[in-house]
Amino acid sequence: MEVKRYRGENMQEAMFKVKVDLGTEAIILHTRKFKEGGFLGLFGKEKVEVVAALEDESCNNRSKEEQQLQSELSQVKQMMRDVLKELEENKLQTSYNNLPDKLKEIVDKLLTRGVKEELVTKISTLVNDRLNSQEIKNSEMITKLFSEEIKARLNRGSPIQFPAQGSKVVALIGPTGVGKTTTVAKLAADFSLKENKDVALITADIYRIAAVDQLKTYSEIIDVPLEVVYDPDELQQALNKFASKDLVLIDTAGRSQNNEMHMSELNALLDRINGVEKHLVLSATTKYRDMLDVILSFQQVGLNKIIFTKLDETKNLGMTLNITNQFEAKLSYITNGQNVPEDIEIFKPEKIVNSLLEE
Numbered sequence: 249m250e251v252k253r254y255r256g257e258n259m260q261e262a263m264f265k266v267k268v269d270l271g272t273e274a275i276i277l278h279t280r281k282f283k284e285g286g287f288l289g290l291f292g293k294e295k296v297e298v299v300a301a302l303e304d305e306s307c308n309n310r311s312k313e314e315q316q317l318q319s320e321l322s323q324v325k326q327m328m329r330d331v332l333k334e335l336e337e338n339k340l341q342t343s344y345n346n347l348p349d350k351l352k353e354i355v356d357k358l359l360t361r362g363v364k365e366e367l368v369t370k371i372s373t374l375v376n377d378r379l380n381s382q383e384i385k386n387s388e389m390i391t392k393l394f395s396e397e398i399k400a401r402l403n404r405g406s407p408i409q410f411p412a413q414g415s416k417v418v419a420l421i422g423p424t425g426v427g428k429t430t431t432v433a434k435l436a437a438d439f440s441l442k443e444n445k446d447v448a449l450i451t452a453d454i455y456r457i458a459a460v461d462q463l464k465t466y467s468e469i470i471d472v473p474l475e476v477v478y479d480p481d482e483l484q485q486a487l488n489k490f491a492s493k494d495l496v497l498i499d500t501a502g503r504s505q506n507n508e509m510h511m512s513e514l515n516a517l518l519d520r521i522n523g524v525e526k527h528l529v530l531s532a533t534t535k536y537r538d539m540l541d542v543i544l545s546f547q548q549v550g551l552n553k554i555i556f557t558k559l560d561e562t563k564n565l566g567m568t569l570n571i572t573n574q575f576e577a578k579l580s581y582i583t584n585g586q587n588v589p590e591d592i593e594i595f596k597p598e599k600i601v602n603s604l605l606e607e
């Protein structure tokens with residue numbers, strides 16, 4: 249501790265000096281009055297002396313206090329954060345608990361029916377927001393809002409439509425075994441028998457004898473002509489031959505490692521045909537990730553529409569919603585059984601909505 253003395257004409261002056269020199273933290277140890285000048289202390293002028301010191305410790309203490317204060321402050325801050333977080337979590341928890349049962353029930357239903365989680369979250373959040381702005385908030389309203397949101401994401405169905413003049417050419421493309429040939433037969437039967445259209449078939453699936461036979465049998469039963477083609481030139485010739493038909497359906501080989509008709513060949517085959525509408529055939533039993541792979545590879549060939557098959561074999565109807573939500577291509581048909589020609593229908597969003605939401 250450093251002790252210093254300060255003198256002044258009066259107390260104020262001495263204190264002022266202490267303050268200037270030692271700062272406000274100075275400790276006053278002692279003050280006294282004394283006389284300066286004169287003789288033996290007589291007749292001298294009265295002055296003031298202040299003994300002051302600046303404690304090192306006071307300095308230390310101060311910074312210690314500051315540190316302590318800082319740490320207390322950050323503790324308080326942390327506590328506040330914890331409390332706020334807890335409040336927020338409680339709020340979320342409470343708000344989830346407060347969601348109407350019907351809403352939670354539909355969320356479960358959509359998840360079990362194969363709609364992907366991310367999409368279910370999105371849709372149910374929107375429904376809940378919309379519900380909050382409604383006057384009536386009963387189960388019917390919740391179902392109605394869900395069905396609107398789902399329908400908006402399913403797009404309209406887009407079946408085969410005929411040009412005012414000339415023939416319509418539709419090719420079915422897709423992996424092996426998804427039901428292309430069966431679907432070609434169903435479409436041929438439907439258009440020729442029910443809608444009285446003049447239909448012809450072409451098969452480019454010449455890599456499996458059985459595949460040709462399969463379609464040949466159908467063509468005979470339905471009584472429509474069939475041409476088997478082996479290359480793009482023959483395909484063009486067959487199309488010329490069928491130029492007066494209303495509808496020409498082309499069956500193609502599935503794409504697989506063992507199959508010589510790879511994507512590029514399929515591309516080469518269909519590339520030169522003007523105005524061919526390509527429907528990608530997907531089986532609803534395929535896993536979503538695999539389905540995305542299939543769509544991405546067939547997008548190289550260019551696809552206009554999507555047909556979903558085998559909906560009878562799965563509860564995963566949500567697949568249709570996942571796909572239409574993610575891709576622009578519209579759905580044209582769905583098939584739901586092996587029977588030709590019965591088990592096919594135009595894709596109708598309402599029907600999918602109902603099936604997704606039904607009890």
Ligand SMILES: Nc1nc2c(ncn2[C@@H]2O[C@H](COP(=O)(O)OP(=O)(O)O)[C@@H](O)[C@H]2O)c(=O)[nH]1
Pocket residue numbers: 423424425426427428429430431502557558559560561583584585586591
């Ligand atoms: N359950 C069911 N089976 C189908 C459906 N469509 C096709 N199939 C069956 O799937 C198998 C493969 O069909 P196919 O038309 O040869 O497929 P492709 O290789 O794509 O031409 C056959 O056993 C068909 O009967 C469907 O909608 N539901």
Ligand SMILES: [Mg+2]
Pocket residue numbers: 428429430453459499500502
């Ligand atoms: Mg086939």
